[in-house]
Amino acid sequence: MTNDTISDMLTRIRNGNLVGHKVVKIDSTRMNYQLIKLLCAEGLIRQYETVIKDGRQFIFVYLKYSNNSSRPIIRGLKRVSKPGLRVYVSNNQIPTILGGQGLAILSTSKGIITNLKAKDLGIGGELLFYIW
Structure with a gap:
């Protein structure tokens, strides 16, 4: 475990x-x-x-992989908030990943959401990981 x-x-x-x-x-x-x-x-x-x-x-x-090749759709994953060091962001500190091509996943009071939805809702939360 x-x-x-x-x-x-x-x-x-x-x-x-x-x-x-x-x-x-x-x-x-x-x-x-x-x-x-x-x-x-x-x-x-x-x-x-x-x-x-x-x-x-x-x-x-x-x-999921690309149609024309065996390249994966998920190019990278990076854990941000860890059990030893939690990372919290407010609504104006939410990052943009790779110029909008990637996503940041947050745990908020509204549930698990992406950085785009969190910006729309105007809420922050715990920054779990980046995915691109």
């Missing part, structure tokens, strides 16, 4: 993309489920499904 399930999830997705896997298996937590759901809604992964295996619940994440 890992202390930082979000970092573990991001590492599994990153490693799966590097070697060209179609599916990665992630431990199911409420936070991981919400993050995967958001990534699917943003079009960064193909789909996901929850599976119970040996009494434990997992999320199978189907990674």
Whole structure:
């Protein structure tokens, strides 16, 4: 069992993309489920499904690749807020990632949302990770 399930999830997705896997298996937590759901809604992964295996619940994440090549849609992931050092931003401190080509994922009072939606709502929160 890992202390930082979000970092573990991001590492599994990153490693799966590097070697060209179609599916990665992630431990199911409420936070991981919400993050995967958001990534699917943003079009960064193909789909996901929850599976119970040996009494434990997992999320199978189907990674997305470019149509004309085997290049992954997700180019990079960077964890920002960690268990040892939480990073919070207000609504005017929300970063723009790669000139708007990437996303920052935040945990706010309105749930797990992207930096674009947080700017629209005018709220800040905990800056979880960057994805591009």
